[in-house]
Amino acid sequence: MHILVVEDEPVIRNELKILLENALYRVSVLDRFDAVLEQVKSKKPDLVLMDVNLPGISGFDICTQIRGQMDVPVIFLTSRTDSMDELTGILKGGDDYITKPYQAPILLARIGAVLKRTKGAKTKEVTQFTRKGVELDVSGCRLSYQGANVELTKNEMKILYLLFCHKGEFVARMDLIEYLWENQIFIDDNTLSVHITRIRDKMKQIGVYDFIETRRGMGYRI
Secondary structure, three states: OEEEEEOOOHHHHHHHHHHHHHOOOEEEEOOOOOOHHHHHHHHOOOEEEEEOEEOOEEHHHHHHHHHHHOOOOEEEEEOOOOHHHHHHHHHOOOOEEEEOOOOHHHHHHHHHHHHHHHHHHHHOOOOEEEEOOEEEEOOOOEEEEOOEEEEOOHHHHHHHHHHHHOOOOOEOHHHHHHHHHOOOOOOOHHHHHHHHHHHHHHHHHOOOOOOOEEEOOOEEEO
């Protein structure tokens, strides 16, 4: 499922991105807020996580705009604790209202509940990906190609999962490091290179070559 984060505070925005990606959601974030409705329509998310206090406009007003043209669920995430604000959020078309500071397990549970309620059968998690004949089985931590398969470690699977979610796009090394180790700055940058090398070696075992492209300064792409 694809979640769009509309949050103007960079630190919180990055924390939410890492949290949601670790929960195996596909995540997009906005870093400009002058045309949010157009960006929501363009990205077509399954759910919008919306801050209330945005530069120049209220998240409540954006939700009203979204409701006029789309049926995507909206969860408000805000530091406002007034009960009238919560009521306003619901009346404006919000599906839930979560106050900061949030507890990660509760946030994820309420996101899951909204998706289950609004998407029904569509909420079944995607665990199978295919790219150029290569198949990634997330639940089984397995990579397959033309009938041959190889087992993956948890970190190898997470690297490939993020690359498959962004297939055709370069994923920066720092984004991969943050996704794998939740921004633990003591992790040696070389550790990621070691994991990539091991993945490529395993791919060779099943007859896959040159699947992961490396470009200096940009990261990795499949």
